Amino acid sequence: MPGVLRLPARLLTDLRAHAAARPDEEVCGLLAGHGDTVDARLPVENALHSPQAYDMEPAALIDAMRRIRESGRELVAIYHSHPHGEPRPSPTDVAENRYPEAAHVIIGRKGGEWRARAFRLEGEVAELDLEVVPDAAGG
Ligand SMILES: [Zn+2]
Structure with missing residues (x-):
């Protein structure tokens, strides 16, 4: 499996802002797009x-x-935050x-700074190359 996840810069900013806005709970949601490329973020409440x-x-x-379905996109990744931990998958x-078919983006906080990393969790955990791409002109 090729290990890359492409994320527009504005969505990375949104992910960090979502995590930072709720420092006392994990935030979560879906990232949609096509193939390995995300172009939409759908926050979902953490029950x-x-x-x-x-x-x-x-x-x-x-x-x-x-x-996601109605917009003609696919589910590319799940995201959630680790307000008190590093951006890597917990045993849970x-x-x-x-x-299992989706990638996982984790936004973690280490030393006050929110960072995002991407993984595949099925089988053996593998880190994906999180490639931040310029925002499309005219979006
Ligand atoms: Zn977690």
């Missing part, structure tokens, strides 16, 4: 409101999935991965 776990609110998740993230 657990926990700083150490997330579970996407079921109705909001179904709605987000439908919006690996054990409870419900989307």
Whole structure:
């Protein structure tokens, strides 16, 4: 499997802002696009409101999935934050991965700075090359 995930710069900014806005709980959502390239972000409420776990609110998740389908996109990645930890998968993230075909973007905080990394979690955990691409003109 080729290991790359392409993310527009504005979406990376959005991900960091979403994580920073909720420093006391993990935030989560979906990243949609085509192939390895993301071009849309769909935040979903963390039903657990926990700083150490997330579970996407079921109705909001179904709605987000439908919006992805209706826009002609595919689910490319799941994202969530680690407000008190590094951006790497926890044992729970690996054990409870419900989307084996999707990549996982984790936004973690280390030393006050939010950083994002991308992984595949099925089989052996593998880090993907998170390639930040310039925003498309005219979007
Ligand atoms: Zn996690």
